[in-house]
Amino acid sequence: MKTATRTILTGSQAVAEAIRQSAVDVVPVYPITPQTQMIEAVSALAARGRFSGEIVRAETEHAVMSIAVGASIAGARVITASASQGIALMWEVLGVAAGLRLPIIMAVGNRAISSPLNIHCDHSDSMGTRDLGWIQVGCENVQEVYDHMLLATKVAEDRDIQLPAMVLLDGFVTTHSLENLVTLADDIVKGFIGERFVEKSALDVDHPSTWGPLVLPEHYMDFRIDQHETLEKVKAKFLEAGEQLAALTGREYPLFELYEGKKVDRLKETDTVLVFLNSTAGTAKEAVDVLRRSGQRVALLKPILFRPFPYNEIREALAGVRRVIVYDRSMAYGAQAPLVSEIRNALYGLNPAPEVISRIYGLGGKDVTVEEIVRSV
Amino acid sequence: MEFLYEIRIHARAGQGAETTAQLIAETAFRCGRFVQAFPSYGPERTGAPMQTFVRISRVPIRIHSLVYRPNLVMVMDASLLKSENVISGLSERSWLIVNDKRLPAELKTTLGYSGRLATIEASPLAQAALGKNLPNMAVLAAAVRAINFVDAAILKQVVGEFFTKKYHEEIGRKNMALMTEAEKKIKY
Numbered sequence: 001m002k003t004a005t006r007t008i009l010t011g012s013q014a015v016a017e018a019i020r021q022s023a024v025d026v027v028p029v030y031p032i033t034p035q036t037q038m039i040e041a042v043s044a045l046a047a048r049g050r051f052s053g054e055i056v057r058a059e060t061e062h063a064v065m066s067i068a069v070g071a072s073i074a075g076a077r078v079i080t081a082s083a084s085q086g087i088a089l090m091w092e093v094l095g096v097a098a099g100l101r102l103p104i105i106m107a108v109g110n111r112a113i114s115s116p117l118n119i120h121c122d123h124s125d126s127m128g129t130r131d132l133g134w135i136q137v138g139c140e141n142v143q144e145v146y147d148h149m150l151l152a153t154k155v156a157e158d159r160d161i162q163l164p165a166m167v168l169l170d171g172f173v174t175t176h177s178l179e180n181l182v183t184l185a186d187d188i189v190k191g192f193i194g195e196r197f198v199e200k201s202a203l204d205v206d207h208p209s210t211w212g213p214l215v216l217p218e219h220y221m222d223f224r225i226d227q228h229e230t231l232e233k234v235k236a237k238f239l240e241a242g243e244q245l246a247a248l249t250g251r252e253y254p255l256f257e258l259y260e261g262k263k264v265d266r267l268k269e270t271d272t273v274l275v276f277l278n279s280t281a282g283t284a285k286e287a288v289d290v291l292r293r294s295g296q297r298v299a300l301l302k303p304i305l306f307r308p309f310p311y312n313e314i315r316e317a318l319a320g321v322r323r324v325i326v327y328d329r330s331m332a333y334g335a336q337a338p339l340v341s342e343i344r345n346a347l348y349g350l351n352p353a354p355e356v357i358s359r360i361y362g363l364g365g366k367d368v369t370v371e372e373i374v375r376s377v
Numbered sequence: 378m379e380f381l382y383e384i385r386i387h388a389r390a391g392q393g394a395e396t397t398a399q400l401i402a403e404t405a406f407r408c409g410r411f412v413q414a415f416p417s418y419g420p421e422r423t424g425a426p427m428q429t430f431v432r433i434s435r436v437p438i439r440i441h442s443l444v445y446r447p448n449l450v451m452v453m454d455a456s457l458l459k460s461e462n463v464i465s466g467l468s469e470r471s472w473l474i475v476n477d478k479r480l481p482a483e484l485k486t487t488l489g490y491s492g493r494l495a496t497i498e499a500s501p502l503a504q505a506a507l508g509k510n511l512p513n514m515a516v517l518a519a520a521v522r523a524i525n526f527v528d529a530a531i532l533k534q535v536v537g538e539f540f541t542k543k544y545h546e547e548i549g550r551k552n553m554a555l556m557t558e559a560e561k562k563i564k565y
Contacts, residue, residue, distance in 0.1 A: 008406045033421065119421060141439075173441050177415040178402050180437070282439035369442045 004182050004249075011145045011174035014181060015081060015107040015167075016041030018149030020051045021189040025076035028056040028067035032086040033119045034171035035109040039081060061086035065093035065104075072102035073211050075201035077157070079149075080104070083171055084111035087125045091132070097164045098133030099227065100212055103156035103196070104164040106134075107149065110278065110329075111171040112364040120365020121171040123277065123330040127338045133227050135165035135234050136307040140257075140281045142179040145169050147245065148304075150189060151253060154241040159197045161230060161237055168306070170279040172365065188248055231308045238305055255310040258317060259285050259300040261292050266317065271297035272377060273318060273354075275326040275343055277306070280361070280368055284327075287373035298377060303339070311346040318343075319350055325357045325377065382526055383444045384431040387463050388453035391423040393513035396539070397451070398429040401517070404527040404535045405433040413438045426461055433526070449524060451516050452476060453499075464490045474520040476500060476512045480564055495523045496564045506555035507548075518556035519563040533557075 009017060015038045019027060029039040045051035056071075058064045061082055068078045082090065087108065097104050108126050112118040126136060137152050139145045145167065152165040169175055184192075200209050215223060235255060242253025258264050267273070276284045281302035291298040301317065301324075303309075318324055324347070328337035336344070340358040347353055359376060362368050384401065388394035395416045402414035413432040419425050430444045446466040452458065455477040467473060471492045476499040477484060485494055497519035499512035506515075514536060521529045533553050541549030 008402060008412060119418070141441075170441075172415070172418070177413055177441070178399055179413050180406065180411050279441040282441050285439050367443045369445065370440060 003185050003188055005185075006180065006182050008178050008180055009142055009146075009183075010037065010176055010178050011139075011142050011169045012037035012109070012176065013041050014142050014146040015149060015169075016045060017183060018146055018153075018189075019053075019079050020045050021184070021186050022077065022079065022150065022153050022193055023190065024053045024079045026054045026056060026068070026071040026078045028058050028064040028071070028078070028080050030058050030061050030064045030082070030086060032061070032083050034111055034121075034175045035081045035083040035086070035107070037175060038107055038109065061090040062093060065090035065097065068104045069093060069097050069100065069102060072097070072104050073100065073202040075196065075198040075203065077153075077196045078102075078104045079106070079153070081107040081109070083109040084113055084119075084125045087129060088113060091129060094129055094134060094164075095132045096212065099223070101162040101227075101230075102164055103153075103162055105149070105153050105156060105167065106164070107145075107167045107169065109171040109175040110168055116364075118364040119171070121173050121279075121329070122363045122365070123168070123328075123338075124363075126166055126168050127330045127332075129166070130307055130338065133163065133231060134307060135163055135231070136305070137165060137167050138278045138302075138304055138306055139167060139169045139174060140279055140302065142174065142177065143181040143251070145174060146181055146183060147249060147251065147253070150184075150192060151238070151241055151245055154193050154245070155234060155237050157193075157196050158237050158241070161234060162199075163227075163231060163234070168278060173279045182249070184248060192245060192248060234308050235305065235310055235313075253304075255303075255305045255313055256317070257281070257300075257302040257304060259288060259302070261289060264299075267299050267321065269297055270299040270321055272323040272325065273299050273301050273321050274373070274377065275301045275303070275324060275339065277303055277329065277339060280327070280329070283368060283370055284373050286370045287377070290370060290374050291377060296377070309342050309346075311342070314343065314346045315350065318347060318354055321354050323357065324354045325359060327359050327361050329360075329362045331360055331363070380435060381438070382433040382449075383447045384433075384449045384451070384526075385444050385447040385466075386429045386431075386451045386453065387457050387461050388427060388429070388513070389423075389457070390418070390421070390425050390427045392453045393511055394427060394429040394453060397453075397513045397517050398431045400532070400535055400539060401431045401527060402433075403539075404532045405431075407531055407535065408528055410434060411437050417443055426457055447471060449474070449520060449526065451520055453513055453516055458488065464488055464492075467492050472520070472524050474516060474523065476516050495519060497559055497562060499559060502555060502558055502562065506551050506558065514552050514556055515559035518559040522560045522563055523565070529560075
């Protein structure tokens with residue numbers, strides 16, 4: 001029995017393959033560039049009889065997330081995908097999904113937010129939802145898209161978690177890029193993810209339940225604290241599920257990746273650390289190699305789990321370095337950019353504290369080269 | 378530095394440049410290489426100039442930027458020679474393959490390009506073989522004939538399988554025949 005297959009897929013096709021193998025019950029869909037290929041690929045699998053989940057075409061993304069919430073309350077495994085304005089439109093229901101503790105999975109083809117209108121990559125869409133209570137997992141390449149879809153589903157559905165998760169892949173750069181990857185056999189994925197744990201289904205008519213009722217001030221904060229504390233537990237669950245997945249794939253699933261000319265567990269010979277999310281982290285590895293060859297002690301930190309944010313772990317990893325350059329692919333108008341804010345928070349009070357430099361790059365799909373990263377250090 | 382082969386394709390959206398890039402990648406993958414194939418859209422409208430890119434390597438590809446110093450550039454539509462800078466990033470050792478009826482020497486002078494160049498009058502060939510001006514497979518066959526950057530026999534097999542799966546067997550056969558014809562018509 002073949003346990004793994006070497007193949008080539010686009011990021012979007014990798015999302016669809018993970019959806020097929022995860023035996024998803026309901027996939028509510030509404031197309032938006034650059035996510036459309038994901039739902040097209042799932043539909044193509046269904047048309048060929050290879051996917052038997054229910055694909056529900058909705059009239060808007062707001063409806064997509066509403067359908068996802070309904071199906072998830074009923075006990076279904078639900079995965080959807082969106083981007084940019086689509087995510088903006090479903091914002092209201094994203095909070096509902098998290099507050100109701102529904103393990104809905106959404107692949108995000110990261111794209112700029114209007115206006116001006118732009119279909120290309122930046123992280124403004126998912127960053128705009130970062131505090132709504134969803135788990136957020138970033139992906140550098142197509143292999144990570146496939147792996148993180150499986151991992152996110154496993155963690156989100158964990159009995160002690162029950163929270164929705166976004167898997168973030170860069171629009172066009174990763175969604176439309178055909179790359180090598182290794183996929184697992186269907187039964188291995190099935191064994192890894194298992195059945196969805198359902199504590200209570202709204203369809204259980206013998207035990208009627210009310211979902212999403214009014215909560216008065218006396219108790220409202222209790223729900224929010226519980227939600228926060230549960231999201232914090234995701235770090236440990238992510239590592240635990242990551243170890244199980246690593247046993248099947250031979251790849252590692254840390255909270256963030258450290259690269260010092262090679263993958264390392266802790267920085268040893270580093271003066272300056274570059275911090276990049278998603279696909280540009282790959283380009284940055286090439287830049288790190290160039291800089292190290294010229295004698296500069298530069299390394300890369302690539303956050304993978306962005307929500308919950310691993311403050312303490314990153315603080316520990318960066319303690320002792322002289323300089324940290326954080327590259328954001330989105331802005332926070334009138335404030336510090338999202339990623340650099342988190343890194344500064346993580347480093348606050350360290351003595352000696354690394355100097356933190358903020359750089360914005362790649363908004364609306366502006367390309368970034370190895371040479372540009374080298375020059376920016 | 379490990380060897381990395383980079384390709385840029387200039388076309389108009391709808392001319393099959395994305396398919397071309399994917400078929401090159403599929404062929405290289407079957408030969409055991411690491412690949413990356415991706416498009417770069419402007420306004421995402423049929424007929425608008427667009428580019429696709431391919432990287433082929435013996436080691437995993439980590440870079441995620443566009444291709445700026447290609448080993449090979451293919452131009453699917455000669456009208457793009459005026460509006461697009463197709464020779465950008467090319468060196469003396471690069472290859473440029475253009476769907477055009479002119480001879481390479483004439484085109485080199487027009488473009489001010491001193492590297493290697495071949496032309497292929499792909500549109501009439503495609504019109505005759507497919508009944509449509511879809512020149513991409515003819516240009517691809519000419520490029521592989523000139524440079525041999527992927528295995529020509531495996532490529533033809535990949536192309537045949539792709540069109541058979543997407544449409545039907547006859548379209549697969551016609552595209553393979555078009556490629557064989559194009560290999561003979563290349564002008565250096």
